[in-house]
Amino acid sequence: MRFAFGRWVVAVAVGAVLAGLCPPVGRADSQLAFRAPQVQAGGGAAQAEPPNYVPGKVQLFEAHWQGLDGRLMTEELRRKLQFPQGVQGILVGEVTLNAAAAGILAGDIIIKVDEGTVATIEDFQRQTRLVKDRQQARLTFLRKGKQAEAGGGVTLSQLTVVLRGSPDLGFAQVEGAPMIVPGAERPHPYRGPCTNCHPVGRGFELTPDPDLITLPPPPITAEKASGGMRPHEDKGPCEACHVIVNPTPGRPPY
Ligand code: HEC
Numbered sequence: 001m002r003f004a005f006g007r008w009v010v011a012v013a014v015g016a017v018l019a020g021l022c023p024p025v026g027r028a029d030s031q032l033a034f035r036a037p038q039v040q041a042g043g044g045a046a047q048a049e050p051p052n053y054v055p056g057k058v059q060l061f062e063a064h065w066q067g068l069d070g071r072l073m074t075e076e077l078r079r080k081l082q083f084p085q086g087v088q089g090i091l092v093g094e095v096t097l098n099a100a101a102a103g104i105l106a107g108d109i110i111i112k113v114d115e116g117t118v119a120t121i122e123d124f125q126r127q128t129r130l131v132k133d134r135q136q137a138r139l140t141f142l143r144k145g146k147q148a149e150a151g152g153g154v155t156l157s158q159l160t161v162v163l164r165g166s167p168d169l170g171f172a173q174v175e176g177a178p179m180i181v182p183g184a185e186r187p188h189p190y191r192g193p194c195t196n197c198h199p200v201g202r203g204f205e206l207t208p209d210p211d212l213i214t215l216p217p218p219p220i221t222a223e224k225a226s227g228g229m230r231p232h233e234d235k236g237p238c239e240a241c242h243v244i245v246n247p248t249p250g251r252p253p254y
């Protein structure tokens with residue numbers, strides 16, 4: 001009960017912040033009005049808070065190995081960072097430790113671990129497993145050259161360095177996209193249904209986080225969910241974000 005009470009207080013605080021920020025608060029108010037009985041019901045199984053939604057399979061997008069943090073070079077990133085067409089590999093986002101000592105820089109695109117070509121995070125993890133017990137391995141990568149003065153063409157050079165482990169190299173650990181709250185707006189362009197990449201739920205980071213004030217989406221009826229009637233783009237299975245309610249005959253569901 002104390003937990004339920006705490007959450008209600010948090011919900012009110014969020015409403016108050018939004019009311020201060022954006023004048024039309026009708027939507028926020030009605031959503032909060034609905035949430036109150038749901039939270040206070042406590043024991044009622046039908047009204048319990050849904051658990052985190054963790055898709056069975058999510059796309060991998062990040063790997064960590066020997067101090068480097070690499071992510072999949074998608075077409076979206078390639079365009080944004082102005083790499084030439086057709087470039088594939090693991091884009092280095094950050095370096096420390098042995099990767100930095102080897103001479104890898106953020107912005108490099110790893111294309112080989114020893115002789116093994118890497119185009120995806122899955123490839124990268126597989127290839128690093130092959131060298132995990134060794135003390136060193138070669139890394140081949142593409143590095144952007146200086147932009148030509150006038151034409152602005154991009155040149156890429158291919159370089160190879162030796163990465164040394166201490167004592168051994170171990171293998172890459174991989175990650176998916178972070179868990180997002182059910183009402184989250186996407187900060188990036190449309191990439192497909194949210195649940196292809198994100199678990200949806202709460203508990204993904206310490207709260208409260210003043211940067212991520214989002215309202216949960218409203219509950220929808222089982223009828224709407226099964227009919228797939230949605231006003232928005234395809235975000236994934238409805239139950240990942242919406243509480244599904246069964247309408248009682250003669251009464252609006254919420
Ligand atoms: C193809 C994979 C993919 C899909 C589909 C996708 N996302 Fe993302 N999303 C990511 C990745 C990767 C990140 C990490 C930062 C980045 O790349 O922009 C991210 C970041 C986010 C963040 C910031 C999270 C944080 O803690 O920093 C939010 C919020 C988010 N996405 C919401 C959504 C929503 C809502 C949808 C569905 C409409 C969606 N995403 C669909 C891959 C995806």
Ligand code: HEC
Pocket residue numbers: 182183184194195200216217218220224225226227228229230231232235236237238239240241242
């Ligand atoms: C990743 C989260 C997410 C998923 C998955 C999702 N929705 Fe939504 N839905 C939202 C959010 C956020 C809103 C409110 C803002 C908006 O319209 O984008 C919303 C709004 C709605 C609304 C409007 C409700 C109202 O009363 O205003 C309906 C109906 C709806 N969704 C149906 C669906 C259906 C049907 C599915 C499954 C096929 C689905 N949604 C999947 C996040 C999601």
